[in-house]
Amino acid sequence: MAHIRIPKAWDIPEQEATSEHVYLNRRKFLAAMGITAAVQILPRRLQAAENSLYPAKRNPRFLLDRTITDEKAVTHYNNFIEFSDEKDQVSVLASGLQTDPWTVLVSGLIDRAQTFDIPKLTRLIPLEERLYRHRCVEGWSMAVPWIGFPLKALIDLVRPKPEAKYVRFLSFYRPDEAPGQKRMTSYPWPYSDALTMAEAMNELTFLATGLYGHELPKQNGAPIRLVVPWKFGFKSVKSIVAIEFLDFLPKKPLTYWHDSSYGSDFFANVDPQVMHPRWSQATERLIGTGEVRPTLPYNGYGAFVAHLYAKP
């Protein structure tokens, strides 16, 4: 974690006492002192602190070549097959998902398996906002202001063993809360996907807990989802309950899109020259405006990731 300067919270002038950074710094101060019990006996203060995590400060390193997509479009045009394969139904049906409490089990090739709840994670790792392009294999794209933290920050915390070659992300299996899961019984639930360790450690690879200045809505993968902006959207697993470090790549389950031979290799990097079996990927349609643009290699993130795939 970055070095934290701890101001003397009790010295802060009255007029600043309710501002966001005071809450943030107070949390960091308590965490740095190891005073988690003090936080637990102050549930209302804690809640205030949770809310103050949003909005988070924008990281200026990640720039867009287009305007941010209208929030309404991002939250009402969703792929989330646990609920429905109809994009406009997901936001309605996802309301049945119970996201509080929620834990993420981190296990596999690490010294000690650990369970994190979302407040614990967001207390340990500072949140930031990043503007990323999002490209679905179906040929549409969005530009989203995510809030979260780099996956690398979590990896640094749990310290996987050197044998770890892959990281796998698993979503929930709750057919009683997710009508798509109940109906589509032949699909190998839970939804999952994986990255190589090098991909997982790349600075772009992000775990999002929010968007547009607030917590993630359920339809976008609350309370925590992956965001891998140089790959097709299906790699960005939503509503993660488990993260595993592995030294092999499990054959099944991968994703719906892999398993139903939707025409993607394991990497699924955005590439304008590789055709989907049924359509060209040369262009993309921007949700919200309908504008059509040429698809960029690695979705425009080649400077960050092309070296990962360089042939010797």
Ligand SMILES: Nc1nc2c(c(=O)[nH]1)N[C@H]1C(S)=C(S)[C@@H](COP(=O)(O)O)O[C@H]1N2
């Ligand atoms: N658990 C889960 N994660 C998922 C999916 C899904 O069906 N279930 N769909 C993927 C696909 S195909 C895309 S394009 C993105 C869509 O994310 P969004 O609705 O937030 O735009 O989520 C990805 N993550």
Ligand SMILES: [Mo]
């Ligand atoms: Mo997608």
